[in-house]
Amino acid sequence: MAQFPNEQSNDGEFTRQEDAFRQWITPDGVTGFPPEKRRYHLYVSLACPWAHRTLIVRHLLGLEETVSVTVADPVRDERGWAFHEGDGHSRDEVNGFEFLSEAYHATDPQFKGRITVPVLWDRERKLIVNNSEDDICRMFVHGFETCHTRRCNLFPTEHAEEQKALSAFIYEKVNNGVYKAGFATSQAVYKQAVRELFIALDELESRLANRNEPYLMGKEAVESDWRMFCTLIRFDAVYHGHFKCNIRQIKDYPQLSRYLRRLYHQPGISETVNMDHIKRHYYMTHEDINPSKIVPSGPDLSWLEVPVE
Numbered sequence: 012m013a014q015f016p017n018e019q020s021n022d023g024e025f026t027r028q029e030d031a032f033r034q035w036i037t038p039d040g041v042t043g044f045p046p047e048k049r050r051y052h053l054y055v056s057l058a059c060p061w062a063h064r065t066l067i068v069r070h071l072l073g074l075e076e077t078v079s080v081t082v083a084d085p086v087r088d089e090r091g092w093a094f095h096e097g098d099g100h101s102r103d104e105v106n107g108f109e110f111l112s113e114a115y116h117a118t119d120p121q122f123k124g125r126i127t128v129p130v131l132w133d134r135e136r137k138l139i140v141n142n143s144e145d146d147i148c149r150m151f152v153h154g155f156e157t158c159h160t161r162r163c164n165l166f167p168t169e170h171a172e173e174q175k176a177l178s179a180f181i182y183e184k185v186n187n188g189v190y191k192a193g194f195a196t197s198q199a200v201y202k203q204a205v206r207e208l209f210i211a212l213d214e215l216e217s218r219l220a221n222r223n224e225p226y227l228m229g230k231e232a233v234e235s236d237w238r239m240f241c242t243l244i245r246f247d248a249v250y251h252g253h254f255k256c257n258i259r260q261i262k263d264y265p266q267l268s269r270y271l272r273r274l275y276h277q278p279g280i281s282e283t284v285n286m287d288h289i290k291r292h293y294y295m296t297h298e299d300i301n302p303s304k305i306v307p308s309g310p311d312l313s314w315l316e317v318p319v320e
């Protein structure tokens with residue numbers, strides 16, 4: 012059985028649904044969405060790699076006071092993402108939603124797709140502005156410029172084309188690659204997805220070794236690095252076992268493991284990582300893949316805690 016039958020091709024391939032809400036916050040507000048302090052609210056799961064990147068970008072730009080956040084329970088049942096008090100998650104103080112589906116149906120009563128995090132909500136117009144993590148990160152960078160309290164150049168203009176191609180490659184082969192392997196329902200599709208994933212990881216390992224720079228594009232971490240981070244930080248704990256991406260672990264890659272530690276030890280980043288939510292979400296929510304819902308005790312991730320010199 013497929014995890015998400017509506018997103019499964021006949022030959023067993025997971026084909027991710029398109030994001031439904033793509034409105035835009037601009038500095039001049041001509042779109043009807045100006046960047047105002049505390050007007051917008053982010054609904055996330057700390058388990059989700061896509062939502063994770065919005066939290067990281069919010070932190071890197073110092074938007075914590077501007078955009079508030081509610082964290083969902085990492086374990087979903089058939090009703091989808093839910094908000095209530097628990098370890099590292101809470102009730103929804105903004106709208107009192109019990110389920111994230113209420114935000115989707117308030118925005119579009121006919122919405123029939125899969126309810127996903129992250130969601131950027133407009134308190135004033137009482138609707139979802141955008142549910143694409145890529146768009147949300149870009150809006151944090153460009154739409155909220157007047158609200159930034161930290162400086163961070165996530166899209167440096169000098170190598171924009173190269174970065175765009177690199178991010179597209181990472182998305183296709185790594186971020187979504189692990190899902191293609193994990194959600195495959197045929198041996199051939201799984202095998203191909205895992206092969207492409209590890210070819211990509213090997214390539215990125217070589218890139219770091221050959222360029223001898225701390226990050227993919229040079230001396231500073233940019234959007235492509237944080238895109239990598241959100242998959243790498245989950246890799247050994249969930250993608251290696253649960254999604255069967257088990258040719259190698261990240262800790263076996265000298266460059267990638269060091270690179271991951273370097274990103275993890277940047278100020279404020281480890282605080283965005285909740286391994287308990289990550290493990291419980293994957294192992295307890297995808298029932299078709301892990302019917303017993305048993306969450307493995309390992310692996311030992313203490314190597315991550317060692318700062319890079």
Ligand SMILES: N[C@@H](CCC(=O)N[C@@H](CS)C(=O)NCC(=O)O)C(=O)O
Nearest residue numbers: 059060061126127128129142143144
């Ligand atoms: N297209 C979304 C992807 C978000 C997504 O797939 N989120 C997953 C969690 S990792 C989700 O909410 N899944 C809901 C479900 O599995 O029903 C984005 O780019 O923001």
